[in-house]
Amino acid sequence: MENLTGGTPPVRYLPCVVPCKLYFAEGEAIGFAKGEAEExxxxxxxxxxxxxxxxxxxxxxxxxxxxxxxxxxxxx
Numbered sequence: 001m002e003n004l005t006g007g008t009p010p011v012r013y014l015p016c017v018v019p020c021k022l023y024f025a026e027g028e029a030i031g032f033a034k035g036e037a038e039e040x041x042x043x044x045x046x047x048x049x050x051x052x053x054x055x056x057x058x059x060x061x062x063x064x065x066x067x068x069x070x071x072x073x074x075x076x
Contacts, residue, residue, distance in 0.1 A: 044071050 040061045047057045048071065058068045 041071065044068055045075060048072050048075060 040063055044057050044061045044063055044067075047060060048054075048068070052060070054065055054068045054072060057063070058065045061068070063071075
């Protein structure tokens, strides 16, 4: 099929409404969760470096005591 100028008609892209929104929402949620986890680790490292106890750091960051102990061992 040709258009009035003699060439092929331009490609018409259909909007991607629902699948794209779902895809980007999922990616956004994953990115947010990853950033939140990285921030908790960074906060735990700072709190441990100023001398807070493992239990206090766990309470303040919502990390488990085991996770905080592992971070403390990595810092040592």
